[in-house]
Amino acid sequence: MSERKTDYHHGDLRAALIRAGGALLDEGGWEALSLRACAARAGVSHAAPAHHFGGRRGLLTALAADAFARFADALGHARETAVSREGEARPDAALRAAGVAYVRFARANPGPFKLMFGAADLDFADPEFRAVRRAAYEELGLLVRPYLVDPADAAEDRRLRLLVWSSVHGYAHLLISGQIDAAPDDPAADRPPFDLVPLLRGD
């Protein structure tokens, strides 16, 4: 349970606190995450986390950055390993697979997901947080690129990213917010109730 090795100089306390915070995030969401509980789980004094993260805001931002990295990884993995089924173009398969991966991540990790997008007054100026958010946005760009009529048209690029992002994110967010009645363990709900491909081709 306790991760400390000695009374002083834990060695890797920052990582241990991230792990402890992640566990608390999964259990009670970010609203219920306290620095003191996080410290207790890591086996250190109540004020230790503030030293590494500046305060609760800093810890939440670090946890959100960690979640964003895993999120971008999940999207990237889905895009790369997507297999085209009979007559399905490769970009179409990648897009659909990423959409499912997006929803699946949100459902499997509601705590981190709500933290990432719940606007818990995170520190948007934090360099690491900026970097992982940018990585996720570029994953989106890779998915949309094949559908651009003019790959150099930045406005079209932005519009297509927003279209696919908004629709998938909206479904995922409504789902985990309890607005849509779906069995929590029903894998069929992982698939958005609309097809992303015609949404992009339709213009």
Added chain:
Amino acid sequence: MSERKTDYHHGDLRAALIRAGGALLDEGGWEALSLRACAARAGVSHAAPAHHFGGRRGLLTALAADAFARFADALGHARETAVSREGEARPDAALRAAGVAYVRFARANPGPFKLMFGAADLDFADPEFRAVRRAAYEELGLLVRPYLVDPADAAEDRRLRLLVWSSVHGYAHLLISGQIDAAPDDPAADRPPFDLVPLLRGD
């Protein structure tokens, strides 16, 4: 400032607390809303709000219900007063107007909006909360109905509601979550970067 009339039996303390809570919601969001601050603003003792709402959860649920009612009103008003422009069908105008109204409400009332959809472990069993949420969902049904191929097809009905709801909600939520860089006072951002009409007709 103080809304009380006498030391005891305020008379309409519940409504006064809703007003005070709404103001706090606009100022600092639901995360920063405390029963004690709400009580202080209404000019009553620190434990008074708990008596009327059971606790913080009850107050937040009541505030969310209040916000949902105003939200449904905004959508309904947009739908009813939508004017068709040269050659535009009436349902198309209503749908587009409601989409703009949805985003506009979210941007103008980020505090209530995040409370409504932020899944702040509200009391989803509360009768009033259930009623206003249902009213909003039925507003959505009125917008989508004209596009149903078979008005009796419940599955299609649900699918179209989810499509338009997801896309507009996703855009609105990404916007107020700071994920999309847009000037907070830019009215052009009220309009989703996609047209809802072909999204519904496209199938």
Added chain:
DNA sequence: TTGAAATCTTGACGGCGTCAAGATAAAGAA
């Protein structure tokens, strides 16, 4: 070896949600 810096602890402060007990006003019964 020694001084400085980084790491973590200890203790305290006010604010918070919640509960129990009490005070006061309103409403109903006689």
Added chain:
DNA sequence: TTCTTTATCTTGACGCCGTCAAGATTTCAA
């Protein structure tokens, strides 16, 4: 009217919280 009951609101206390200052301990560089 007076008495009793009920609803409303206050007071006080409890433990948990984030944060800060000060101290203790370890590491590291000079």
